[in-house]
Amino acid sequence: MLTVASWNVNSIKARLDHLVRWCESARPDVLALQETKTVDANFPFDALSSLGYHAEISGQPSYNGVAVLSREVPLEVVTAIPGFADEQKRVLGVRLPQLFLLNLYVPNGSAVGSDKYAYKLAWLDALLAWLPELLAAHPRLLVVGDFNIAPDDRDVHDPAAWRDQILCSEPERSRLQQLLALGFKDTFRLFEAGDGCFSWWDYRAAGFRRNLGLRIDLCLASNSLASACHSSQIDREPRSWEKPSDHAPVVTCFEPAP
DNA sequence: ATGGCCTGCAACGCAGGA
Numbered sequence A: 001m002l003t004v005a006s007w008n009v010n011s012i013k014a015r016l017d018h019l020v021r022w023c024e025s026a027r028p029d030v031l032a033l034q035e036t037k038t039v040d041a042n043f044p045f046d047a048l049s050s051l052g053y054h055a056e057i058s059g060q061p062s063y064n065g066v067a068v069l070s071r072e073v074p075l076e077v078v079t080a081i082p083g084f085a086d087e088q089k090r091v092l093g094v095r096l097p098q099l100f101l102l103n104l105y106v107p108n109g110s111a112v113g114s115d116k117y118a119y120k121l122a123w124l125d126a127l128l129a130w131l132p133e134l135l136a137a138h139p140r141l142l143v144v145g146d147f148n149i150a151p152d153d154r155d156v157h158d159p160a161a162w163r164d165q166i167l168c169s170e171p172e173r174s175r176l177q178q179l180l181a182l183g184f185k186d187t188f189r190l191f192e193a194g195d196g197c198f199s200w201w202d203y204r205a206a207g208f209r210r211n212l213g214l215r216i217d218l219c220l221a222s223n224s225l226a227s228a229c230h231s232s233q234i235d236r237e238p239r240s241w242e243k244p245s246d247h248a249p250v251v252t253c254f255e256p257a258p
Numbered sequence B: 001a002t003g004g005c006c007t008g009c010a011a012c013g014c015a016g017g018a
Helices: A016-026 A045-050 A115-137 A170-181
Strands: A002-008 A030-034 A054-058 A066-070 A076-078 A091-095 A100-105 A141-146 A184-186 A217-222 A229-234 A250-254
Touching: A002 A016, A002 A100, A002 A141, A002 A217, A016 A045, A030 A100, A030 A141, A045 A054, A054 A091, A066 A091, A066 A100, A100 A115, A115 A141, A115 A170, A141 A250, A170 A184, A217 A229, A217 A250
Parallel strands: A002 A030, A100 A141
Antiparallel strands: A002 A250, A030 A066, A054 A066, A076 A091, A091 A100, A141 A217, A184 A217, A229 A250
């Protein structure tokens, strides 16, 4: 079985002990990380190498930053959406023997109508323009990460309060639906149709204890890869540890390629 | 209770997150 996980760690430096602890128990073959928040020179390669992981990274000071840990060394790496000039490090694609993994930290967008919101929509449009050719080149394509979009109201603890707000607005959701329509499945929804399953909980107001969350961390498998998907789950345990990331890891398992 | 917390960077508060 091939286990692929995605986790917004909210600073790899602040979360290194959690990351190590979680990898030792969950033992993913591939782990996509978002919000590493560090320059490449300060990335903890040694600690992760001791766990048996190669690391590909694309980082910057303070903000954003993505990484992919894998047992096998990638055959190819991309760090940007072609043709979309962006100072912010939010994209890391790696070609592995079993699949092509695209790790994304989609812009948050701040507030509907803001400059950051316009950037988020333009970023998503550039992604949508790129994915058809990536899918054609790599039929076993897995797009994972912090999408900063709750796909529908089942993914929101209080849909009325969040209606038309950032992460839930119609322009964001319609872009996610366009992405899925290119030929992807939201793997979590292959196994769970109910509401109340979240991957992020606000640090404030005891959000986790009260399960006031959103499902914004996604694992989207191309249709041909989705047919080999055995499970997709959100692991809430590390969110309960002391000084946690506000996001939980999403863990998806696949039948190995023939 | 219409706010609540956390991180990095620099610096003694800010930007940003979602």
